[in-house]
Amino acid sequence: MELPLSEFSSAGSLEALCSLLYPSIEEDVEESSCRGPPSSATVGPGNIGPSLSPEPSTVPSTENMIDKKSIWNDFEVTEGAEFDDTLDLREQPKYEILFKQQIGTEDMFLGMTRKDTSTACCDQMVIRIQLPGIKASEVSLQVRNRYLDLRTPQHKLGLHLPHPVDAKNGKAKFVSDTETLDVCLTMVRDLDFINFF
Known part of the structure; x- marks a missing residue:
């Protein structure tokens, strides 16, 4: 009808x-x-039935980490902030960050591992710092997991690193011909052993 x-x-x-x-x-x-x-919305299987209220997001509680006598807590301060000094008038040297990876013939010709040319596949970071007029004995260098602190009589560099590194097993080489310091650091990423081996 x-x-x-x-x-x-x-x-x-x-x-x-x-x-x-x-x-x-x-x-x-x-x-x-x-x-x-x-009218612009699309109706699909998720629209059937009563609407679900979103679950409250669980934010980790910082109450256990708070020391009530401290002015600030460790989780509030970024690594390397203790070296920041705005009154220090030494100039910042020019630097560049390069990435290296070790590949073998199985990577180059056979493609047996999942490595490619992106920085995600690199395993070392090289920080090349130009220090004109400086001797190797005048350089003070300190490396932390995510921070590099370099000091000379004329220069000061506080560099927040783009990736966490192994601070205990780095190498530094001062090249007197070009007056540059090459700091080679191994990057530490949690899932590298799954992704690349």
């Missing part, structure tokens, strides 16, 4: 159709809540 189109054009029948498609919990719902999703 077909109903004429004029029976569905009244406001009451549209509200009844809307209440069938989008049932509400309360009976006295305003007309605006019966309009349903916006």
Whole structure:
């Protein structure tokens, strides 16, 4: 049995159709809540049934890490911030960060490992620092997991490293011909043993 189109054009029948498609919990719902999703929204299997309230995000509590007598706590201070000194007027030397990776014939010709030319596949970081007019004996260098601190009588460099490194097993080489210091550090990433071997 077909109903004429004029029976569905009244406001009451549209509200009844809307209440069938989008049932509400309360009976006295305003007309605006019966309009349903916006016209640009797509309806899929996730729209069937009552809407789920989002789960509250679990933020790790810092109450156990807080020392009430301290001005600030360790987790609030970035590594290397203790070396920042705005009153030190020594100039910052020019530097560049290079990435190295060790590959073998199985990588180069056979492609047996998943290494490619991106920095994600590199295993060493080289920081090349230009120190004109400086001798190797005048350089003071300290490396932490994510911070490099270099001091000379004329220069000061506090560098936050882009990746965590193995601070205990780095190498530094001063090249007197070019007056540069090359600091070679091994990067430490948690999933390298899964991704590249």
